[in-house]
Amino acid sequence: MKIENDLGYIDISRKAVADIAGDAAMGCYGLVGMAHQRGRDGFIEILKKEHSNKGVGVKIDDDGKLIIDLYVIVEQAIKISVVAENIISAVKYCVEKQTSLKVKRITVNVVSVRI
């Protein structure tokens, strides 16, 4: 993802965005882990904190906006819809504040509930 100015450009990799998004999501209350984005059918691989970016998919839209998918594991006996809303607002806020890129869409996939 490139941001150009008079002297050159700034290149922010998708991994960097995924790192920021993963970190923001993990700070949200109710989220207890991130899962590997390819592990949706069958095994769920719970990621360690430092690999949380693997639970985040980042795509860039034609108009240069970000589309973020998160694969999360939440705590039991908690209102999942509210936790997901909190994650969305926290991720949007952190990513937009830190990268100054615009976020178009965030999808939270709740892959598991910790019991």
Next chain:
Amino acid sequence: MKIKKIDGALLKKMFEYGAKNLEIFKKTVDELNVFPVPDGDTGTNMSLTFSHSVGELEKLDNDQLYAVAKTASSGALIGARGNSGVILSQLLRGLAEGCKGRETLDVEGLARVVRAAADAAYKAVMKPTEGDHPHRGPDDGGIRRRPL
């Protein structure tokens, strides 16, 4: 008059007055809101969650301690709004778990229950952030650090 024990009826009143108090001071709590998104709605969210919880309590015609705590907990779970509401619902869930099998709460019982609430609230977060809700949450007067 000194109160030495908390029973279900008193706990119910505590929830009702607590909710009213929070309603009065929600603006102050709103201003504390800096994390994760500084949108200044912590007090409002928490107050709405608590009011929903108390609304459920009003429908309850049972003054048993566990029934009161359990109803408050499920009311907060259903009515949870925002990060602080979710945290509050977890605190109340821990509180209700702690009240299981008790008719009244004495000093030690209250400390245990508050500790159970704090432990439950801490379990549901990966990366507790200083200044986020559980840290401002229950204070059991240092008993947390001593084995009971």
